[in-house]
Amino acid sequence: MNIFIDNKSGAPIYDQIYSQIKAQIINGTLQEDEALPSIRNLAKDLRISVVTTRRAYDELEKEGFIYTIAAKGCFVAPKNVELLREENLKKIEDYMEKIAQLSVSCNLGREEVIEMFRYTMEDMMK
Numbered sequence: 001m002n003i004f005i006d007n008k009s010g011a012p013i014y015d016q017i018y019s020q021i022k023a024q025i026i027n028g029t030l031q032e033d034e035a036l037p038s039i040r041n042l043a044k045d046l047r048i049s050v051v052t053t054r055r056a057y058d059e060l061e062k063e064g065f066i067y068t069i070a071a072k073g074c075f076v077a078p079k080n081v082e083l084l085r086e087e088n089l090k091k092i093e094d095y096m097e098k099i100a101q102l103s104v105s106c107n108l109g110r111e112e113v114i115e116m117f118r119y120t121m122e123d124m125m126k
Contacts, residue, residue, distance in 0.1 A: 001021070001024065001029075001030060001036065001037065002020075002024075003016075003017055003020050003021070003042070003046060004016075004020070005017075005046055005048065013048055013052050014052045014053070014055040014056040014059070015056075017042075017046075017052070017053065017056035018055075018056040018059045018060055021036070021056065021060055021065070021066075022060060022063075022065055025065050025066075025076055025077075025079075026084060026087065030076045031076060032076055032077070032078050032079060033075050033076060033078070034075065034076045035073055035074070035075055036057070036066060036073065036074040036075065036076065038073055038074075039053045039054050039057055039074075040053075057074055060074075061074070063083070064077055064080055064083055065077055099113065100113075
């Protein structure tokens, strides 16, 4: 598992850990039932507080991305298809909002944006 802490990003360290582990679970880099580093070991490797690492793991567990077995550690939870779908829908909504803002700033109409999207989808389906 690769985690990179960017001290210049402005994002809280626990959030950087949470986001990177979550992304690795979603994209399949971390597999179902794979053991994660212990909270202490990850904190030591990243040279950060155990409390910070625990917070990231707690968030991941709360959202169903990992599970904990007492005295064994934390593991990647089986993929919840509905949870992943919701995650992707949220990303799509965010991108669509950005597209809408850009299209307004370029004076593009709704039909022009829809046409651009159709072309993009056609290219993806080939």
